[in-house]
Amino acid sequence: MKALLVSTCILAALTGPALAADDAKDDYERPYHVEDGKVDQAVYNGYRRYGNSCLQCHGPDGAGSSYAPNLTESLKHLTHEQFADTVINGRQNVTSSQQNVMPSFGHVEDVVTYLDDIYAYLKARSDGALGRGRPERMPRK
């Protein structure tokens, strides 16, 4: 089930419409649209879903806390796929000096369903395309 979800979204990206390969890759890695500080529905939804499932540890605006990393930094290094893998399967980094545990969200409907939206929001934050706080929505077309 987990594997299926990941491969579906990769597949979707690979078989996307007739875009140049580079554009498709860019859309996959930077799937957000921000104009005049206003965001598309996906980023906005990502912001809210982040608030539900991620903010408790990773802090407001993805900026990290005393007990979980700053995701606006992490996403400078993680690809979309690595991000999805970490969220779905979780990660443990427990040593004598560090006790970091990211739970697996692979069976959490509100995360898996909106994983790409959460990524879009955090990537926009990480790229500096979106500031802190609650983003404003673009008018619906």
Added chain:
Amino acid sequence: MLRRAALAIALAVSATVGASAVFPGASANDELLRLQKDPNQWAMANGNYASWRYSSLNQITRENVGQLRPTWQFSTGVLRGHEGGPLVIGDVMFIHTPFPNRVFALDLNNPGRVIWRYEPTQDPSVIGVMCCDTVNRGPAYADGKIILSQADTTLVALDAKTGKEVWKIKNGDPAKGETSTMSPLVVGDKVLVGISGGEFGVRAHVTAYGLKDGKQIWRAYSVGPDSDILFDPQKTTDMGKPVGANSSLKTWEGDQWKIGGGGTWGWISYDPELNLVYYGSGNPGTWNPAQRPGDNKWSMTIFARDANTGMARWVYQMTPHDEWDYDGVNEMILADNIQVGDKRVAKALVHMDRNGFAYTLNRENGDLLVAQKYDPAVNWASHVDMETGRPQVVREFSTAAGGEDTNTQNICPAALGSKDQQPAAYSPKTGMFYVPTNHVCMDYEPFRVSYTAGQPYVGATLSMFPPKGSDNMGNFIAWDAGKGKILWSKPERFSVWSGALATAGDVVFYGTLEGYLKAVDVKDGKELFSYRTPSGIIGNVNTFTHKGKQYIAVLSGVGGWAGIGMAAGLGGDSDGLGAVGAYKALSDYTQLGGVLTVFALPN
């Protein structure tokens, strides 16, 4: 059924023999009753059963506290948030850490030498289901045992001399999001412990286990059928009236109560004369109020329960149908002879709630006497109706009125509360309460969420920021619980997240998030002493004597929910706040690291 019959009999007996009579086999713990009165030791997390955090020691005074200096320090080797504080029994100090929940017994005759240390083996996956850091508020001492409630809900009794396990039991299931952060309380022959997991849709409870063997004696849920919450529909009262049958169930829709929350992760107090224990419950289920219509009883409630049976004597729900995450778990301070108007209340309970109101009640019967704001910024309710006990919610700040997918702005206080678990101090000498507070507001947008066991069940997005026009995010205040008024208020850059200590030397101690241990004058809050410890303080200050000399001790180690603003400061989209100096990231002032610091006057 059998169990219920037995409870009914016990209740009938306790009614006939009277409140102060001693039960055979369930008598008050003489050792603890003696220890809690001995200022040379610090035998309970909050100083005594009444949670005063007060000491009659007076070697350190307002005149000489300025000369206080650290005498020894000890690193715990753990980085994350260090809540709670040391215990001192005789010549031994016991300190603890957040996950992995180490306990150290330190020799005061040879400062810092480790007599024993304990580190449980726990599945680290529990870390991922602790809502806001892996804090722990410390063990309890009784009968030669140190009793620790670990992150994974294992309750373990250690031999205080050797650190060897005497017994251990499991109080909950982390796979369902049940975890533990609280400090247990030993009452008579029982260990009382609650459970965390309000952000995971758990159904919380307080449970009494036998001090000797860890066998379960009673369990009282916060929400559910009367038999689960240990209510007697006729004898349990709310605002002076019997609660009636199904008082919890009828305030929930369908099966919602089964994931009804009501976390019991705060402090427990005890009145040995009344044989009642007091504690509060936390938020109901999801933070999205639209998904749980009704008053959601008995979340956000003060409970008074019979210590022997767990049966509820009285209850008072402070925040019916919560819309802001104002958990009611803060400490219950049991103070005597409080003057309220022309009435002298022999036995009062004073509680500074997350919702920004400070309540004074008669702890014998739950009568509500005072409910006033202890931070003028509080705006979600205009006042509490003293007839019904209900807060009068201001529509503009009601996230339920705003509805799902609407961002309700500038609500004060924030979900952190005007005060969180960091316990206040009460000085019987001045009759005043010294309260560490948060001065933070929020925007709150509820939205629909689905429940998955063991996964976050939050349903709201928040941003937090200082109140408009404020450049400080905390205050340390003196509170008059009879009048319901602030006596003085000392601003702090960040939330004050450290438990206070008042002493007969006319000083009050507390720590700051930057890491300062401070001492202020009881009469006006004037700062008399400050010392910068290695990390931010979210621990609670204590005092004791060793070989006749008074010491002050505190754990540093920034983290906890206060650590949420650590990296970048609390955010928000409120224009114009960015320029405010106090708005800066906590990481500009301190870094992680657990350290004990012990202070004394020079010889």
